[in-house]
Amino acid sequence: MVDPWFICNARLPGRADLWRVGIAGARIISVEPQDDGGGRDLGPAWDAAGRLVSPGFVDPHLHLDKCLTSQRSQGAARNLDEAIRAVRAIKASFTRADVAERGRRALRMGVQHGTVAVRSNCEVDRSAGFNALEGLQQASREMAAQVDVQLIAFPQEGWFDTPGTIEDGAGSYVAQALERGVKVVGGNVNASLWPSDPQAQVDATFALAAQHDCDIDYHLDNADVAHAFTLPYVAEKVIAQGWQGRVAVSHIASLAQVSDAQAAQAIERVREADISVCVLPTRIRLTRVRELMEAGVNVACGTDNLRDPFVRFGDADPLKALLLLAQLTFGLDDASLEKLWSMATTRAARMLRLPDYGLAAGCAADLMVIDAHSVPQAILEQSTRLAVFKAGVQVAGPMQLQ
Ligand SMILES: [Zn+2]
Incomplete structure (x- = not known):
């Protein structure tokens, strides 16, 4: 299996608190509360610093x-x-x-x-x-x-x-x-x-x-x-x-x-x-x-x-x-x-009828990172899409996460 990497301290649509999203290859492998990580070294991570991460x-x-x-x-x-x-x-x-x-x-x-x-x-x-x-x-x-x-x-x-x-x-x-x-x-x-x-x-x-x-x-x-x-x-x-x-x-x-x-x-x-x-x-x-x-x-x-x-x-x-x-x-x-x-x-x-769309383990890693701290802010301020991923590979956005 390819080595996983993580987007940590992410806000997710429709959920409170901060989350850590794990990605390996073309798939999401985990979506876990941020504070469950303890001191474990999970692998390479990008700190979203409370920014919004959503399915594309x-x-x-x-x-x-x-x-x-x-x-x-x-x-x-x-x-x-x-x-x-x-x-x-x-x-x-x-x-x-x-x-x-x-x-x-x-x-x-x-x-x-x-x-x-x-x-x-x-x-x-x-x-x-x-x-x-x-x-x-x-x-x-x-x-x-x-x-x-x-x-x-x-x-x-x-x-x-x-x-x-x-x-x-x-x-x-x-x-x-x-x-x-x-x-x-x-x-x-x-x-x-x-x-x-x-x-x-x-x-x-x-x-x-x-x-x-x-x-x-x-x-x-x-x-x-x-x-x-x-x-x-x-x-x-x-x-x-x-x-x-x-x-x-x-x-x-x-x-x-x-x-x-x-x-x-x-x-x-x-x-x-x-x-x-x-x-x-x-x-x-x-x-x-x-x-x-x-x-x-x-x-x-x-x-x-x-x-x-x-x-x-x-x-x-x-x-x-x-x-x-x-x-x-x-x-x-x-x-x-x-x-x-x-x-x-x-x-x-x-x-x-997209079969593997969403933000859960097993879904396609088709994601975007947005320079906003909530969905309302993203819409009202038309916030920048910092990074866009298709099947786990960054395909757009000014910020290199991988
Ligand atoms: Zn039409």
Whole structure:
């Protein structure tokens, strides 16, 4: 066995007092109270001096294929329809090398902020073909020592082919992407955007998930109107197919527009179906975040678009997303900030079903050391990530610990 080393005098999220974290090779081997060490010489140690040590960030919702392209379009789109058309125009120029290069750059940004795992959408359709997918598969392989990448085959252009409308038949491309090794079926289910039946898209994606034994991750009900409300149907589908714990939905903005009674009923079914909800504070009007959390739903937070026609700003930093989310949900007290932390760490890891994520003996040594003495301080002050570890090896941060 490789010699262990230790981070001592560490503050850990959600725990009082000081701790000593032991690491050997790619794994955490111990997490013990600091004062249990006695005079034993345990091996080489770095003194965190009361700084925060946390499992690294998990960014559960990205768009790496179109990231860093904002300079290729004329300006910010005013609505979803315009943004889709703007991306369609630039997507035709995507090459595998171009997508791989931008994907690597964005992944590297995330790693420098402490991100150890991501889930990214990848558009497959008439405009992009499979260039974006091949580019992101390449970037994922090249970055594998620094960050885990899951890809979703995402039908940004709409599932069905409806001539004369914006809906451009990406469903058949998604099916082919699963043949090419993608493990997560995407959907862009939005009753106010497409002319087709949203439930028919849900049925088609669940059938594909069953056929390929895949998880599902939707952009769902991304509209500030009560009538674009397919969430209850998705929850029923999950339960009927036995896909509990395997489905995630992002946005569900319309949940904030329906009546309180309708919302309460839907939230209960979402909890029963064990659907993870991803909120994205690049959007101003969010869903019912607090009610979902209070009901016991697994809610995660992602960074979303990164300098593209949808969102012209960003640097893939989950800590910034948490601060934005705290502001938008009025969650700036200590207890709320502690909860928010889990949305970019443990809850996001649960959404991605990462098997060995956490801060306990046996977990992957995917950690970050932050120049703060508590979680609230880290979020409010946007503290520096001093060191980031992937599988026990330091991959970012100005402070050399090993
Ligand atoms: Zn998105």
